Amino acid sequence: MCVILLSLVLSITHSALLTAQTNPQPTKPLPWEKIDLPPFPKDNPSQAFSSFKIYDAQNNPIRIPREDWENARALIAKDPAWQTWLEKTRQSVDEWMVNHPENIQWVTGWYHDFVSPKDGSPLIWTSAVPGQTLSSHSDPIVEVTPKIFGGWVFSFRTRNAQKILEAARLYRLTGEKKYAEWAASQIDFYADNFAQWPVTKDHRKGCRIMWQSLDEAMNLIQYVNAARTLADFVPQQRREGWIEKLFKPDAILLQKSGQIFQNIPCWHRSAEAIVAMYCNDDALWKEAVDGPYGVRNQVKRGVTSDYLWYEQSIGYNYFVVSALTPVFRYALMTGRGDALRSEMKTVENLMLSPVMMRFPTGQCPNPADAPAPETVPNMAICAASADIFPTKIGVQRISTTKNWEDLLDPQNTPPAGSFVLPLVQSLNMESSRMAVLKSGSWQVYLHYGQLGPAHSQAEALNFEAFFNNTDITHDPGTVPYGSPLSKNYYRRGVCHNVPLVDGLDQEGWDPGKLISWSSNSITATQPKYRSNAQVSRTITIEGERLSDSVTLTTLDKQIHALGFVLNLEGKVLLPASFTSDHVFNGVPPQNGFQYWTNVRSSKFTNEATFDVDYKNLLIHITFDLPGEFTITSGSAPGYPPKRRDSLYLETRGQTATLKTRFLPTSSENAVDIRAASSVK
Numbered sequence: 001m002c003v004i005l006l007s008l009v010l011s012i013t014h015s016a017l018l019t020a021q022t023n024p025q026p027t028k029p030l031p032w033e034k035i036d037l038p039p040f041p042k043d044n045p046s047q048a049f050s051s052f053k054i055y056d057a058q059n060n061p062i063r064i065p066r067e068d069w070e071n072a073r074a075l076i077a078k079d080p081a082w083q084t085w086l087e088k089t090r091q092s093v094d095e096w097m098v099n100h101p102e103n104i105q106w107v108t109g110w111y112h113d114f115v116s117p118k119d120g121s122p123l124i125w126t127s128a129v130p131g132q133t134l135s136s137h138s139d140p141i142v143e144v145t146p147k148i149f150g151g152w153v154f155s156f157r158t159r160n161a162q163k164i165l166e167a168a169r170l171y172r173l174t175g176e177k178k179y180a181e182w183a184a185s186q187i188d189f190y191a192d193n194f195a196q197w198p199v200t201k202d203h204r205k206g207c208r209i210m211w212q213s214l215d216e217a218m219n220l221i222q223y224v225n226a227a228r229t230l231a232d233f234v235p236q237q238r239r240e241g242w243i244e245k246l247f248k249p250d251a252i253l254l255q256k257s258g259q260i261f262q263n264i265p266c267w268h269r270s271a272e273a274i275v276a277m278y279c280n281d282d283a284l285w286k287e288a289v290d291g292p293y294g295v296r297n298q299v300k301r302g303v304t305s306d307y308l309w310y311e312q313s314i315g316y317n318y319f320v321v322s323a324l325t326p327v328f329r330y331a332l333m334t335g336r337g338d339a340l341r342s343e344m345k346t347v348e349n350l351m352l353s354p355v356m357m358r359f360p361t362g363q364c365p366n367p368a369d370a371p372a373p374e375t376v377p378n379m380a381i382c383a384a385s386a387d388i389f390p391t392k393i394g395v396q397r398i399s400t401t402k403n404w405e406d407l408l409d410p411q412n413t414p415p416a417g418s419f420v421l422p423l424v425q426s427l428n429m430e431s432s433r434m435a436v437l438k439s440g441s442w443q444v445y446l447h448y449g450q451l452g453p454a455h456s457q458a459e460a461l462n463f464e465a466f467f468n469n470t471d472i473t474h475d476p477g478t479v480p481y482g483s484p485l486s487k488n489y490y491r492r493g494v495c496h497n498v499p500l501v502d503g504l505d506q507e508g509w510d511p512g513k514l515i516s517w518s519s520n521s522i523t524a525t526q527p528k529y530r531s532n533a534q535v536s537r538t539i540t541i542e543g544e545r546l547s548d549s550v551t552l553t554t555l556d557k558q559i560h561a562l563g564f565v566l567n568l569e570g571k572v573l574l575p576a577s578f579t580s581d582h583v584f585n586g587v588p589p590q591n592g593f594q595y596w597t598n599v600r601s602s603k604f605t606n607e608a609t610f611d612v613d614y615k616n617l618l619i620h621i622t623f624d625l626p627g628e629f630t631i632t633s634g635s636a637p638g639y640p641p642k643r644r645d646s647l648y649l650e651t652r653g654q655t656a657t658l659k660t661r662f663l664p665t666s667s668e669n670a671v672d673i674r675a676a677s678s679v680k
Helices: 014-022 069-078 080-099 146-174 177-196 213-229 236-255 263-279 282-290 295-302 314-333 337-357 379-384 392-398 404-408 484-490 667-676
Strands: 427-429 434-439 442-447 462-467 470-473 499-501 513-518 521-530 533-542 545-554 560-568 571-573 597-613 618-637 643-653 655-665
Touching: 069 080, 069 146, 069 404, 080 146, 080 177, 146 177, 146 213, 146 404, 177 213, 177 236, 213 236, 213 263, 213 314, 236 263, 236 282, 263 282, 263 295, 263 314, 282 295, 295 314, 295 337, 314 337, 314 379, 379 392, 434 521, 434 533, 442 533, 462 545, 462 655, 470 560, 484 618, 499 533, 499 545, 545 560, 560 655, 571 643, 597 643, 643 655
Parallel strands: none
Antiparallel strands: 427 434, 434 442, 442 462, 462 470, 499 560, 513 521, 521 533, 533 545, 545 655, 560 643, 571 597, 597 618, 618 643, 618 655
16 A cells, blocks of 8 residues: 555345345455445444534535635735745745656656565655665665666656646745746646556556556546646646546546456546546546446445445555545535535545544554554544544644645634543444454454455454553554565464464455454354364453463364464563474474574473563463464564564364463562573
8 A cells, every 4th residue: 555645435125235244255356356345334424423523504524625825825924834834835846846857768666666675664765866776774775676766766756746736836826937837847748748658557557657557546636636726827728638638548547447346446536537527527427436436336335334444454444535535625626526425424434433443552453454553543634634524633633734735725723622532442343344342451453354355464363452551462564565575474374363274374365253242252253264274263351361262173184283373562581491493393484484583492281371571561471272282482573673572382183272361460570570581
């Protein structure tokens, strides 16, 4: 997912629908193949998360945005802080215009390839054309390959699109023609050369300028908004040239891509609809909004009843909000907003729903192939969309910022006093295949299944847990897709708290089944975990104790290595019985374990106990696993450059049940226990 751009969704009866959402039927298409999603019921979305929202006199949470250039000039004239902001903006755009010319010979690559091949850490981008090497924060010397250079070009063209819009706005604000001339010349460049770039193929088909159609759609939105801003500078004939050579051909090309329910097509349809409004093309509008995979259906089928995006990554909630707010904004400003008001009310809730899942530190659970865990609320998204989705969070944030949106459309004074987030409570999000347990000092997140293949990982029945503010275990996320660690480690079972059969993790994806749920206990199963195995998990909070029971059952009547992974954010205090182990018993090292270091193993019978040091807290962990078993400890990758202590328990047989108890221990014992641990 391109996180840089966040700064920078069948007609059936209601009863049948509820049955489908309780026990969705899995299929096994490839990630880029179509998957049918029934509509998710969403009752009265305008009143969901009402404590966050600012309503107008008609009790409407949607606001009509504006661009008040006259008021903007008045603010600049009288406010020194705005004058300072304008000067910095001028300097940035001036420097870009002079020192960063476009080059038709450059071949755009993928954002996810702009990483260190060593550890997947993102490379440091600078505006200078790369030489022979670049660096990341954890890898000082990285050779620049064609893929890496293509990733640099991606960021260049993304920034160039942003500068085009910014220059157009500077012209409109100041009247200085140099900005309009440069911005128009850049759109000329893309329009004149658009047909010369080849059309990309495979799942990226539908673009020419960028590497994938997602990036093409994002930039096209910027170009059209710049053209709209330059309306009184650019003659009609020149604007018609942009329409005929760039805007409409690009929008029509985008129609060939993203004919599925997914986050990326939301960007496609948003760009297409904006072009349709700019060009007054009703046929293009109808396809972008009302087509089978248009805006309306993406929202209806992609947003679950819990107001989470069905691909499950919390980051995709925000990514879809970022994708659809441009078309909502454009429609509201041009008088077509009523056609999309229902979708707007639903999409606003995508922005707010993750707050109800947050751990005590504000960190959010991290299902699917997202980067590092989100911290909620996402102040940047709330502020960036406050002109159409006014919330107490967003308005408070923009009252302390300076940017184009705040200059052109200042919001009302934020409500008196600081907004206090509602307390997190136990929550069963069955339509989204996940749940939160909150009882006493413990909070647990359980991911009990997936709704589709796109962005799914081998993590069904994974859990994350906090004890008060202490992070006991969490999903670290994944590095950019261009890194081998993304496929070979972060998406694999070894990165999650899940069972393994002969070292192998979940096959494909599956929604799983919820068996029972209460405010302090949940049981869920994966009957199709693998073709030869099924799994069930029960998590219960009892006072200060967290209990976890996992049963792994194979179905082929053969003896297997049955394993269980537990990744911890504290330091595991190992007893002296652990010795160096260079070969895992029964586990092929290529299954992700090749990234473990400092590997040690020890054998146990029926039970093993450990203390885990979280600096200000000790957690006493007891494992009950009948018979003989091996525990292997290692240092495993967290989100780069962090690492974490991980345990792998393995026994042999046809079925096994591992019971794990987590109990906080008095911190007064910390020094003695650390001293007693002979394995440092």
